Amino acid sequence: MDLTHHLMEFTTSLRMMRVDRETGSETGRVDGILHGGTITRNQDTDVTETASLDYVGDTDLTAPLLRVWADLDYEDGTRESIALGTFLPDGPKREVTGGQADTTPLTLYGRLRELADDQFPYPVSLQAGEDPLAFIDETIREAGLTVADHPASDWRMGTTWTFGMGDTAQKSKLSAINELLTLMGWNSARTDPMGRVVLTPYVQPKDRSPSWTFTEGPDARFVRSMTDEHDWFDTRNQIIVIYSDQERDIRGLAVDDDPASAFSTITRGRVISETYTYNDIPDGMSDTDAQSMADAKAAELLATAQSVIRRVTFTHIYAPVTIGDVIRLGYPTGDVTTDLAIRTQTISLTAGLPVETEARSFSR
Numbered sequence: 398m399d400l401t402h403h404l405m406e407f408t409t410s411l412r413m414m415r416v417d418r419e420t421g422s423e424t425g426r427v428d429g430i431l432h433g434g435t436i437t438r439n440q441d442t443d444v445t446e447t448a449s450l451d452y453v454g455d456t457d458l459t460a461p462l463l464r465v466w467a468d469l470d471y472e473d474g475t476r477e478s479i480a481l482g483t484f485l486p487d488g489p490k491r492e493v494t495g496g497q498a499d500t501t502p503l504t505l506y507g508r509l510r511e512l513a514d515d516q517f518p519y520p521v522s523l524q525a526g527e528d529p530l531a532f533i534d535e536t537i538r539e540a541g542l543t544v545a546d547h548p549a550s551d552w553r554m555g556t557t558w559t560f561g562m563g564d565t566a567q568k569s570k571l572s573a574i575n576e577l578l579t580l581m582g583w584n585s586a587r588t589d590p591m592g593r594v595v596l597t598p599y600v601q602p603k604d605r606s607p608s609w610t611f612t613e614g615p616d617a618r619f620v621r622s623m624t625d626e627h628d629w630f631d632t633r634n635q636i637i638v639i640y641s642d643q644e645r646d647i648r649g650l651a652v653d654d655d656p657a658s659a660f661s662t663i664t665r666g667r668v669i670s671e672t673y674t675y676n677d678i679p680d681g682m683s684d685t686d687a688q689s690m691a692d693a694k695a696a697e698l699l700a701t702a703q704s705v706i707r708r709v710t711f712t713h714i715y716a717p718v719t720i721g722d723v724i725r726l727g728y729p730t731g732d733v734t735t736d737l738a739i740r741t742q743t744i745s746l747t748a749g750l751p752v753e754t755e756a757r758s759f760s761r
Contacts (some may be wrong), residue, residue, distance in 0.1 A: 406471070406472045407469040407470055407472070407477075407749075408469070408470045408748065409467055409468070409469055409470075409747070409748055409749065409750055410467070410468045410470070411430055411432060411465065411466070411467060411468075411746055412426065412430075412465075412466040412467075412468055412478075413426070413427040413430045413464070413465055413466070414426055414427065414463065414464045414466065415427060415462070415463060416461070416462035416463065416464050416483060416592070417461070417462075418461040418462055419541075421543065421591070421592070421731055423464060423492060427452070428454065428461065429452040429453045429454040429736065430450060430451075430452045431450070431452060431500070432747055432748075433451065433453045433745075433746060433747055434449050434450035434451060434503075434746045435448065435449050435743055435745055435746065436465065436481055436482055436502060436742075436743070436746065437447040437449075437741070437742070437743050437744075438520060438627040438719060438720045438741065438743075438744075439585065439720065439740070439741045440584075440585070440720040440721055440739075440740055440741070441584075441740065441741075443509065443513055443569075443571055443572065443575065444453050444506055444507050444509045444510045444513055444571075445504065445507055445509060445586075445587040445588065445720060446482050446504045446506070446507030446509075446587075446588060447484075447504070447506055447507065447584075448482060448504070448505035448579040449463065449502065449503070449504055449505070450465075450500055450502075450503045450505065450746070451500050451501065451503065452500070453500055453501070453502055453504060453675070455515070455648030461485075462483055462484065462485065462486075462508070462592065463483070463484050463485075463486050463505065464480060464482070464483045464484070464590075464591075464592070465480070465481045465482050465483075465484070465505075465746075466478050466479065466480055466481065466504070466752055467479045467481055467715070467746070469750075472553070474709040475641070479590075479592035479715070479717075480591055481590055481653050481746075482505075482507065482588075482590050482592075483507075483508060483560070483588070483590065483591055484505030484506055484507060484508070484592075485505065485506045485507075485508065485510050485511065486503060486504075486505055487503070487505065487506065489501045489502040489583055497574065502666065504640035507588050507592075508588050508592045508594070509571055509586060509587070509588055509594070511540055511541065511542060512536075512537065512540055512542070512569065512570045512571035512574065512586075513568070513569050513570075513571040513572075513732060515540055515566065515569060515570045515571075516561070516568065516570065516663060517560050517561030517568075517570065517573070519561055520559050520560070520561040520562040521559065521560050521561050522557055522558065522559040522560075523557065523558045523559075523577075524555050524557050525553075525554050525555060525556050525557055526553050526554060527553065527554050528550070528552075528553060528554075529550075529552065529553075529554060529577040529580065529581060530550045530552070530581065530596070533574050533577055533579070533596065534596075536570055536573075536574060537574070537586075539602055540570065542592070542593070542594050543592070543593045543594065544593065544594050544596065545589060545593040545594065545596070547595070547596045547597060548597060548598065550581055550583070550598070552580075552581040552582070554675070554677070555677045555678060556642055556677055556678065556679075558577075558677075560573045562652075571586065574586055574716065575738055576597065580675075581598075582598065583596060583597060583599055584596075584597050584598070584599050584721060587719075587720065589719075597721075602723050602736065602737075602738040602758065603736070605643055605704050605723045606723070607723045607724050607725035607736055608723060608724065609716050609717070609718045609720055609722070609724045609725070610724070610725040610726075611716075611724065611725070611726050611727065611728075613721065613727055613728045613729060613730060613731075617709055618713050618714045619710075619712065619713035619714075619726075619728075620656075620711060620712040620713070620714065621728065621730075621731060622717045623709060623711035623712075623728075623731065623733065624708075624710040624711075624712060625707070625708075625709050625731075625732075625733055626706075626707070626708040626709075627706070627707050627708075628706040628707075628708060629660070629706075631669065631675055632660045632669065632702065632703055633655075633660075633669050633670065633671050633699065633702035633703065634652065634653040634658075634660050634661055634662050634665065634668060634669050634670075634699075634703075635650070635651070635652045635653070635662065635668050635669065635670040635671075635699075636651045636670070636671055636672075636673070636695045636696075636698045636699040636702060637649070637650055637670065637671070637672040637673070637695065638650075638651075638672075638673050638674075638675070638691045638692075638694045638698065638717040639672065639674045639675070639691070639727055640675050640677070640678050640687055640690065640691050640694075641674065641675070641676055641678070642676065642677075642678045645678070645684070645687075647678065647684065647687040647688055647690075647691045648696040648751070649688065649690075649691025649692040649693070649694055650692070650695055651692070651695035651696040651698070651699040652699075653699060653703065658662070658703075660703055671698075671702065673694075673698060675694075677738060678690075706757055706758075707735070707737075707757060707758045708755060708756075708757050709726065709735075709737055709755070709756055709757075709758075710751050710753065710754070710755045710756075711726070711753075711754060712750070712751050712752065712758075713752055713754060713755070714749050714750065714751060714752070714754055715749070715750035715751075716752070717743065718739060719739065719742065720739050720740065720741065720742060721738065721739060722738070723736055723737070723738050723739075724736070724737055724738075724739060724754075724756060725737075735758050736758060737756035737757060737758045738756060738757055738758070739754055739755070739756045739757060740753045740755050740757055741754070742754050742755075
């Protein structure tokens with residue numbers, strides 16, 4: 398969205414285009430799409446984007462891919478077109494009513510569904526010392542998707558991992574990709590509005606600058622009624638970490654037993670525990686060093702687990718932000734002035750493109 402326009406009034410019209418899978422080019426318009434659908438983005442789901450729309454008529458929706466656009470006409474006479482997502486269409490089910498135009502609901506899935514539906518037909522191995530990011534890129538491209546530009550990674554495999562056999566035989570390509578991204582310290586895969594797969598290193602929200610600011614005042618672009626939650630009930634006070642390979646299991650432990658801590662085993666009078674398992678002990682690492690690594694990881698995860706989640710849910714007019722982005726919300730009269738990372742968005746395909754956003758911050 399053009400920053401010079403974001404405070405202007407605008408009218409919204411929807412446009413859906415057929416997209417050629419091989420070239421990514423748009424090949425024609427789909428008529429009959431009705432206002433009132435939604436697009437949902439959720440960073441905690443494997444397929445991060447879905448959509449629900451209605452259309453009328455006998456529109457042919459056999460195209461491999463569909464792209465949804467919002468065309469915004471501003472009060473100064475200019476127009477802006479915003480891609481909202483590129484999707485796989487589900488087969489529609491018509492509701493037939495005599496004498497009335499048939500309305501057909503349409504479910505759409507983001508392109509990560511293609512990787513979620515695909516499995517390795519034969520075992521595939523990454524050897525110790527190999528670059529997992531190269532394997533991820535190749536797997537995505539072989540499935541027919543495009544990878545957005547991303548930085549290189551110096552992470553190399555510490556042990557051999559094999560997908561497509563044993564316990565991993567039923568694992569989808571998407572779950573394998575996300576496991577490797579987690580191992581590297583990167584975010585799980587998501588897609589951008591053009592359907593490209595986005596791969597990014599994880600950076601804590603507190604270390605990132607906001608990409609958009611919502612400010613209270615006469616030009617505010619958000620609804621002042623919102624929900625502000627502080628989620629502390631399940632805050633962990635014990636973390637167990639297990640590093641394993643074919644020959645050994647190394648167990649690390651971190652416990653908050655500080656009487657001065659609000660979340661310790663002593664203050665709360667009970668243990669709230671979680672276990673993390675990793676299958677990647679570097680070759681040649683001694684048991685002593687591996688134990689130190691496991692203990693350090695447990696301490697790191699305990700510190701993260703004791704960050705109290707502040708969850709703010711609010712509605713705003715469309716802005717060019719998406720899941721994972723950091724935003725600044727300035728609402729002093731509502732006592733909500735903070736930086737937050739977006740977890741979910743629900744975009745209503747109606748006038749103004751209102752977006753219900755859940756965003757979070759973490760504090761100790």
